[in-house]
Each structure stands twice: as C-alpha cells, then as structure tokens.
Amino acid sequence: xxxxxxxxxxxxxxxxxxxxxxxxxxxxxxxxxxxxxxxxxxxxxxxxxxxxxxxxxxxxxxxxxxxxxxxxxxxxxxxxxxxxxxxxxxxxxxxxxxxxxxxxxxxxxxxxxxxxxxxxxxxxxxxxxxxxxxxxxxxxxxxxxxxxxxxxxxxxxxxxxxxxxxxxxxxxxxxxxxxxxxxxxxxxxxxxxxxxxxxxxxxxxxxxxxxxxxxxxxxxxxxxxxxxxxxxxxxxxxxxxxxxxxxxxxxxxxxxxxxxxxxxxxxxxxxxxxxxxxxxxxxxxxxxxxxxxxxxxxxxxxxxxxxxxxxxxxxxxxxxxxxxxxxxxxxxxxxxxxxxxxxxxxxxxxxxxxxxxxxxxxxxxxxxxxxxxxxxxxxxxxx
Amino acid sequence: xxxxxxxxxxxxxxxxxxxxxxxxxxxxxxxxxxxxxxxxxxxxxxxxxxxxxxxxxxxxxxxxxxxxxxxxxxxxxxxxxxxxxxxxxxxxxxxxxxxxxxxxxxxxxxxxxxxxxxxxxxxxxxxxxxxxxxxxxxxxxxxxxxxxxxxxxxxxxxxxxxxxxxxxxxxxxxxxxxxxxxxxxxxxxxxxxxxxxxxxxxxxxxxxxxxxxxxxxxxxxxxxxxxxxxxxxxxxxxxxxxxxxxxxxxxxxxxxxxxxxxxxxxxxxxxxxxxxxxxxxxxxxxxxxxxxxxxxxxxxxxxxx
Numbered sequence: 001x002x003x004x005x006x007x008x009x010x011x012x013x014x015x016x017x018x019x020x021x022x023x024x025x026x027x028x029x030x031x032x033x034x035x036x037x038x039x040x041x042x043x044x045x046x047x048x049x050x051x052x053x054x055x056x057x058x059x060x061x062x063x064x065x066x067x068x069x070x071x072x073x074x075x076x077x078x079x080x081x082x083x084x085x086x087x088x089x090x091x092x093x094x095x096x097x098x099x100x101x102x103x104x105x106x107x108x109x110x111x112x113x114x115x116x117x118x119x120x121x122x123x124x125x126x127x128x129x130x131x132x133x134x135x136x137x138x139x140x141x142x143x144x145x146x147x148x149x150x151x152x153x154x155x156x157x158x159x160x161x162x163x164x165x166x167x168x169x170x171x172x173x174x175x176x177x178x179x180x181x182x183x184x185x186x187x188x189x190x191x192x193x194x195x196x197x198x199x200x201x202x203x204x205x206x207x208x209x210x211x212x213x214x215x216x217x218x219x220x221x222x223x224x225x226x227x228x229x230x231x232x233x234x235x236x237x238x239x240x241x242x243x244x245x246x247x248x249x250x251x252x253x254x255x256x257x258x259x260x261x262x263x264x265x266x267x268x269x270x271x272x273x274x275x276x277x278x279x280x281x282x283x284x285x286x287x288x289x290x291x292x293x294x295x296x297x298x299x300x301x302x303x304x305x306x307x308x309x310x311x312x313x314x315x316x317x318x319x320x321x322x323x324x325x326x327x328x329x330x331x332x333x334x335x336x337x338x339x340x341x342x343x344x345x346x347x348x349x350x351x352x353x354x355x356x357x358x359x360x361x362x363x364x365x366x367x368x369x370x371x372x373x374x375x376x377x378x379x380x381x382x383x
Numbered sequence: 384x385x386x387x388x389x390x391x392x393x394x395x396x397x398x399x400x401x402x403x404x405x406x407x408x409x410x411x412x413x414x415x416x417x418x419x420x421x422x423x424x425x426x427x428x429x430x431x432x433x434x435x436x437x438x439x440x441x442x443x444x445x446x447x448x449x450x451x452x453x454x455x456x457x458x459x460x461x462x463x464x465x466x467x468x469x470x471x472x473x474x475x476x477x478x479x480x481x482x483x484x485x486x487x488x489x490x491x492x493x494x495x496x497x498x499x500x501x502x503x504x505x506x507x508x509x510x511x512x513x514x515x516x517x518x519x520x521x522x523x524x525x526x527x528x529x530x531x532x533x534x535x536x537x538x539x540x541x542x543x544x545x546x547x548x549x550x551x552x553x554x555x556x557x558x559x560x561x562x563x564x565x566x567x568x569x570x571x572x573x574x575x576x577x578x579x580x581x582x583x584x585x586x587x588x589x590x591x592x593x594x595x596x597x598x599x600x601x602x603x604x605x606x607x608x609x610x611x612x613x614x615x616x617x618x619x620x621x622x623x624x625x626x627x628x629x630x631x632x633x634x635x636x637x638x639x640x641x642x643x644x645x646x647x648x649x650x651x652x653x654x655x656x657x658x659x660x661x662x663x664x665x666x667x668x669x670x671x672x673x674x675x676x677x678x679x680x681x682x683x684x685x686x687x688x
Contacts, residue, residue: 153425153489158674168664327508337494
C-alpha cells in the first residue's frame with residue numbers, strides 16, 4: 001500500500017490531485033453532460049493520452065516530438081481496420097463488384113484484400129497491433145536518432161517530416177487506406193453496436209479508466225530511478241553519459257512509452273468517434289497535441305489532461321461561435337504559454353498554491369469538523 | 384522505359400528537369416533565409432513560410448496598384464524590393480517582440496513561431512480572403528522558350544532561376560565579404576568573443592533575423608510568378624524548406640544549395656513516372672534516411688556551441 005501511494009500516486013498531494021481528476025472524469029462529466037457532450041469529452045480525453053505521453057517524453061525527457069500524431073494515427077488506423085473489416089462482411093457489401101472487402105477498396109478497383117489487412121480480421125491481433133506496431137516504429141526511429149545523438153531541434157524537425165510522409169502516404173494510397181476521407185462508416189465491435197448511447201457510455205468509461213491507468217504508469221516511471229535519470233539527462237546530458245549511463249537507451253524507452261500511450265488514445269478515438277482519417281496524423285494535429293501538454297504544464301501528467309480538455313473545449317466553442325477568431329486565439333495561446341507561462345496551468349497552480357492553501361485554511365478554520373478548525377480549538381482530553 | 388523513344392525521353396528529362404529547377408528556385412529562395420536564421424542563429428522559425436506569403440501578397444497588392452496606373456510592365460522589380468522591405472520590417476518586429484526572449488530555449492521558439500504563423504494565416508484570410516490570388520504578370524514574364532520542337536521552357540521559370548542565382552550570390556557576398564556579414568558570422572561562431580571585441584551581438588541578432596525574413600519576402604515575390612497565393616501557401620513549403628536546410632548541413636550555404644537542388648530534382652523527375660504523392664514520400668524518406676546516417680547533414684560546419 002505504501003508502495004502504491006508513493007510510486008503510483010506520487011505521495012499524498014499527488015494522490016489528492018489524482019482523486020480530483022478521477023472524480024471529474026468519472027463522476028462529474030457523466031452526471032452533468034448529455035451523451036453528445038460526453039462523447040465529445042471522451043474524444044478530447046483520447047488526445048490526453050498523447051499529451052500525457054508528451055509530458056513524459058518532452059517535459060521529463062527533453063525530447064520534443066512533433067510527430068506524435070503518427071502514433072495516434074497508427075493506433076487509430078489499426079482499430080479502424082478491424083472495425084472496417086467487420087463492417088464489410090460479404091453480406092453487407094453484396095452490391096460491390098467484389099463483396100467482402102471495404103467499400104473504398106472496391107471504389108479503387110482493388111479486388112482482393114491486401115496482405116497487411118489480413119491480421120485485422122482478428123481482435124486479439126488488432127489489439128496487439130495497436131500496442132506493438134507504433135512502439136516498434138518509435139523504437140526504430142529512436143534507435144536511428146538517439147544512437148547517433150540526434151537531439152533537440154533536429155529530432156523535432158525529423159519527426160515532423162515523418163508525420164508529413166505518413167500523411168502524404170495515407171492520402172496518396174487511397175485504395176489501401178481510404179485516402180483523405182479516412183476509414184469511415186464503422187459499426188460494430190464483435191457484433192456489439194458501438195454507435196448507440198449505451199455503447200458510448202461504456203466506451204467513455206473504458207477510455208477514462210485507461211487514461212487513469214496510463215497516468216499511474218507515468219507516475220510510476222517518473223518516481224522511479226529511471227525518471228530521475230530522465231530529468232538529469234534533460235538538464236545535463238553529458239554528465240549522465242560520463243557517469244556511465246547509456247543515455248540513448250533511456251531516450252528510446254521514454255519515446256516508445258509515449259508512442260504507446262498515443263496509440264492507445266488513437267484506438268479509443270476510433271472506437272468512440274467511429275472513424276479515423278489522415279487529419280489526425282499530420283503536422284498540425286501533432287503540434288496541437290504539444291500545445292495541450294504545454295498549456296497543462298509540461299511537467300505535470302494530470303495538468304496535461306486539464307490542458308487538453310481546456311484547449312479542446314476552447315477550440316470547439318470558438319469554432320462554433322467565431323470561427324475566424326479561433327486561429328488567432330490558438331496562435332496567441334502558443335505565444336502566451338511560451339512567453340509567460342512556460343510551466344502551464346500546473347506552474348501557475350504551483351506558484352499560487354501556498355496562497356490558495358492559506359485561503360482554504362482560513363475558510364476551513366471557521367467550519368467545524370474540519371482539520372484546521374480542530375487544530376485551533378484545543379481538545380478537551382489534552383487540556 | 385518502354386513506350387518512349389530516346390528523344391522523347393530526353394525531352395521529358397529536360398522539361399521535368401526544368402520543372403525541378405523552378406521548384407529548386409523556390410525552395411532555395413526560402414531556404415536561403417532559413418539557412419541564415421536557423422543555420423546561423425539556431426532559431427527555428429516556423430513562421431518562415433508566412434514571411435514568404437507576406438512577400439507574395441505584397442507583390443499582389445503592387446500589381447493591383449500598378450494595374451490602376453497602367454504600369455504593369457514595370458512594377459515587378461519594384462515589387463521585389465518592396466516585398467523585401469516589408470518582410471524585413473515584419474521580421475525585425477518579430478525578433479524584438481518574440482524571438483529575443485527565447486534564444487536560450489530553442490524548442491520554445493518553435494512553438495512560439497508556430498503560434499505566430501497561425502495568427503498571420505488568419506490575418507491573411509481576413510484581409511485577402513480564403514481564395515487564392517495571383518498578380519497580373521507583365522508580358523515579358525509570359526510565354527515560353529522552345530530550343531527544340533519537343534522542349535518547352537517557360538520564361539517565368541527562367542526569370543525565377545535568374546533571381547535565385549542573383550540572390551544566392553548576393554547572400555554569399557554579404558556573408559563572406561561585407562563587414563556586417565563578418566560580424567554576423569563572428570557572433571555565430573563565438574558569441575562571447577564577438578561581444579568582447581565590441582560587436583553589439585543583440586543588434587546583429589535582430590538584423591540577421593530580419594534579413595532572413597526579408598529574403599523570404601523576395602522568395603514570395605518570385606513565387607507569385609509560378610503559382611497563386613493563398614493564406615496557407617507558406618505552410619505548405621515550411622517542412623520541405625526545413626528539410627533542405629537540415630539535409631544540406633545547417634550552417635553551410637553551399638550545402639543548402641546542393642540539397643535544394645537534389646530534393647527538387649529528385650521530386651520532379653520522379654513525379655513524371657509515379658504519382659506526385661509517392662514522389663514526395665520517396666524524396667522525404669530518402670532525406671530522412673540520409674539524416675539518420677549523417678545527422679549533421681551533407682556538408683557540416685563545425686560551430687562552437
């Protein structure tokens with residue numbers, strides 16, 4: 001239990017923050033939002049997986065990846081391929097010239113299922129693909145880059161190029177990937193309709209629990225010796241290297257971990273939203289996900305979730321109310337976060353925490369049954 | 384290559400090669416500015432494409448004005464200079480307001496300039512509308528030159544190529560021969576010592592950044608002759624431009640020229656034999672592959688950090 005408190009929760013204060021975010025996601029939102037809004041929040045929370053991954057790899061590891069959309073997309077596409085195959089049973093696609101293959105393949109004159117679609121006939125293989133394919137991909141990128149000590153700015157630019165490559169590839173290979181529209185019209189998961197309200201509720205909770213689990217894994221890594229090494233490496237890479245550590249191995253590990261988190265988010269996105277398209281893979285979504293982490297606080301796993309929710313709500317709100325203002329707001333947000341609040345919401349909270357607590361204590365001291373109230377009134381047994 | 388005769392194939396290579404040279408010109412013009420900003424200063428300017436767009440829209444405005452006074456044949460050289468000046472001014476302001484606070488945090492400049500690029504895109508959309516515009520071209524920029532029956536080379540491409548060559552030499556001369564260029568290189572190579580011998584390094588930084596942006600403005604003016612301009616035109620080229628600079632080796636101008644040529648030619652020659660998207664994918668994959676083997680780029684210059 002002590003291990004759990006210290007390592008998974010990050011001590012007492014971390015546990016309080018964790019309980020609050022769990023309460024917000026698991027109780028507050030489902031109680032007060034209708035199913036449409038809740039589904040929207042569920043979609044935002046899938047981005048939070050990416051943001052949490054970025055906190056690990058950018059905030060703690062100092063590696064800024066501008067290609068996290070790649071992993072989000074790989075996870076999402078893997079899940080979408082499974083669902084699409086299920087939706088393209090020979091009976092459902094009888095009007096096609098080749099029944100039994102996804103509709104967009106039929107439109108593009110492809111007559112047989114390509115080999116790389118075959119594994120996605122089975123759910124266990126799909127789940128393995130969601131978790132493993134992006135991680136292996138990240139591993140190869142990581143090995144190629146970090147072993148050669150490519151870091152910082154160059155890494156950011158190259159990951160950006162990789163995001164561009166994948167987007168162009170997906171859009172260009174329309175017959176195999178669904179092109180610019182992506183993979184749409186997904187219906188059932190093993191016969192279970194994912195489009196009706198009860199399924200949306202269930203998926204929302206699955207997503208929420210997975211996110212909380214990912215945060216706990218993140219906490220575990222950060223509080224371990226590895227986490228301390230990551231921070232040391234970010235601040236003084238040479239010293240860590242001279243102390244005999246294999247710096248690149250740690251970097252590869254944290255990059256792979258972030259990729260896997262993103263992929264889980266992507267798969268949950270597909271399940272909840274019902275489609276996957278290249279517009280979640282490219283450079284723009286990847287950089288937007290960085291701003292989620294930056295707004296929440298690049299050193300705070302839980303902050304990243306709040307940051308994601310806040311920016312996504314803002315985006316939805318402003319693009320409904322004043323679409324021409326949205327890019328302005330987003331741009332200004334980028335600049336403001338970098339210039340004025342480099343540690344994001346979590347940093348602002350840290351700064352004013354003592355004042356907040358003092359205020360809380362003063363209010364609390366007037367309320368009976370509160371620790372602060374009891375502290376100032378001596379107990380009868382002690383007097 | 385079945386289906387083509389040898390002479391047809393030669394013409395294809397010549398014309399696609401020249402199409403590649405047009406792309407090369409635009410990439411190099413953009414990369415020249417970025418090579419100065421990123422290569423010399425280490426600042427990642429994600430808004431570089433938008434400075435190019437500033438130049439393009441300036442040229443468009445100049446052409447509209449010239450159209451009213453009937454000066455369509457003569458406005459273009461003036462437009463190039465005005466584009467340079469406006470982009471230079473915008474860059475100067477940006478450095479003062481934004482970049483100078485962030486020299487110690489290169490990854491944060493990336494985010495801040497990305498924010499700037501989003502805002503500028505919205506400004507363009509609000510002012511000029513979402514539709515693409517293009518300036519009226521003077522007559523001497525239209526038409527084409529036909530050395531043989533099957534080869535057809537557009538004049539505007541030749542003009543842009545000429546402009547690129549001229550500007551490249553100007554930048555080389557500036558960096559290696561002029562006093563101010565020497566100061567700039569001194570600041571890059573050893574900031575402390577440059578400061579100690581009396582160079583105002585902050586002033587040099589601001590001027591360098593503005594100069595890079597100004598060159599992007601010229602790139603924009605040149606760009607209008609071969610394609611139309613929309614609010615997001617600049618952002619289409621930004622990743623390619625970064626790849627050019629990184630591929631060539633950040634601080635090496637010669638490397639930038641060579642890599643712009645290699646990337647542009649590879650892409651446009653491959654484009655003829657396969658779909659444009661596959662050509663782009665293969666080109667970028669090749670560049671990323673080379674960068675994984677040689678992270679410092681093709682031609683690297685040792686710079687003291």
